[in-house]
Amino acid sequence: MTYRKYMVLTLMLCVTAATAKDIRMLNVVDGAETIDTPMFMVTHEKPFFGLAFIYNSVQPVYLIDDEVTFIDPEGTLVVPSEASYVGWKSRYQLAMISLDKSMMATFKNNRLELKTDAATSLNKTVGYTDSVSAFSELKYAHLWGWLRSIALGIEWLLTTINNAIGHWGWSIVLLSVVMKFLLMPVGLMTLRLQRNVSKNQTLLAPRLLEIKQKYKGEKAHNEMMAAHKELGISPFYTLKPLFSNFIQIPILVAIFNALGEMSALEGQGFLWVHDLSIPDALIDFGFAVPLLGSSLNLLPILMTLITLFSTIYYRNDLAPASETKKQKVNLYLMAFAFFVLFYPFPAAMVLYWAMANVLQFIQQKVLGN
Structure with a gap:
């Protein structure tokens, strides 16, 4: 790729970034708007490392009644028309938008695109999940119900x-x-x-050692099974x-x-x-x-x-x-x-x-x- 192409690509990225709005600053959707992943949810003063990196992530979601569906952050998805809310969830926080029937919502590369036929006021909720009872279903939504x-x-x-x-x-x-x-x-x-298990191991140990010294292969296996049966011990006793x-x-x-x-x-x-x-x-x-x-x-x-x-x-x-x-x-x-x-x-x-x-x-x- 030439230097000029690099410059064009950089300019396109800057323009895209400039056109994406902060969810906290956007109150009305008129025609089409692109909302960026909320930076206050992405920015961590002390990010987690290793296997704890999951606490750094911000997950796009949508809700249909009380059912939470997670969205692939790097993919493209048209949010179903029956969805009532769409937005993001982090470890503690949420940023959710109530979907008007006239809105069409699409997630693309972790950005939310909203389209309407006419200017529509944006009903949004931003804050801590614990303090917003209306979105309690987002808490531990990644776990099975039970x-x-x-x-x-x-x-x-x-x-x-x-x-x-x-x-x-x-x-x-x-x-x-x-x-x-x-x-x-x-x-x-x-x-x-x-x-x-320990008692059974003590009973079996001398017999199994003797069998291993005397026999090999299938014969050894058969003798071991016979020793278990003779002592009334299941071969799977260690699994209990x-x-x-x-x-x-x-x-x-x-x-x-x-x-x-x-x-x-x-x-x-x-x-x-x-x-x-x-x-x-x-x-x-x-x-x-x-x-x-x-x-x-x-x-x-x-x-x-x-x-x-x-x-x-x-x-x-x-x-x-x-x-x-x-x-x-x-x-x-x-x-x-x-x-x-x-x-x-x-x-x-x-x-x-x-x-x-x-x-x-x-x-x-x-x-x-």
């Missing part, structure tokens, strides 16, 4: 706790304690199943604790969505944490580390140290020594994975998980492994 209901329930519980004690940081700590007690039956069931753990996963997903999207946490401090809605950055590096971000965050380090401390003291008297060693290796790897996962996320989420790890260690010491 999972969204759990997230709303967690939000209600955390708000109720905060109304009682008046501090969001300690409310999150107490939420972790409350959820630990509520999930205690599932935790005890998992512990019982894990103990059964996993199934009970799956019960807790949707609840954890709901908790982290609530802690990530509650605007009430914005600007709330706790101990050394200045703002629970962002990472607890102690030192800014001035450059970004892949997956981790551009700051030294203390909470994820403490969370990981708690997990490592718990793993060091982990023992399983019911399982063979080799199996206990394998379990410890898996716990160390999990601690590293969670460190990378949680490091760039909001401090509220890391605080909850760190407290959950403390409670898990206490349970481990009281009830055993």
Whole structure:
């Protein structure tokens, strides 16, 4: 491409940018108007890095009654005529426009094009999702309906706790304690199943070792199946604790969505944490580390140290020594994975998980492994 073509392309982009309006400044649509992605929703004083980048995004949406439909930001879509609202949603904020029956709305490259036959007043809503009850369906709209209901329930519980004690940081700590007690039956069931797994491993270990030394291939497989049958142990006995753990996963997903999207946490401090809605950055590096971000965050380090401390003291008297060693290796790897996962996320989420790890260690010491 020649220099002149570069200049023409740059001029076209500038003209396009100039013709796109700020949603807050536009009050009337006369003929056709192009509305840009709201810059106040795009601009972040402290953007998120790594896997937490989702909190930087602004998602175009439209509503038909109470049903929310997300739009591909980089595609082109003619909004259905039955849509009642169209606009953008970010982590905390929304910018929505009420669609008049005479309007035709098209999203193109994350810009909204509105066309009308005659001058039409623009009915718009700009603000925090939490403070606009008319758009409550936008909250956790990316979750399945039943999972969204759990997230709303967690939000209600955390708000109720905060109304009682008046501090969001300690409310999150107490939420972790409350959820630990509520999930205690599932935790005890998992512990019982894990103990059964350890007992079965102890029974099977010498038989399986003997079979591996004597046989190979299909013969070894058949002998192993026979050993399981003789001892009355299902070949899939190790999967039972996993199934009970799956019960807790949707609840954890709901908790982290609530802690990530509650605007009430914005600007709330706790101990050394200045703002629970962002990472607890102690030192800014001035450059970004892949997956981790551009700051030294203390909470994820403490969370990981708690997990490592718990793993060091982990023992399983019911399982063979080799199996206990394998379990410890898996716990160390999990601690590293969670460190990378949680490091760039909001401090509220890391605080909850760190407290959950403390409670898990206490349970481990009281009830055993």
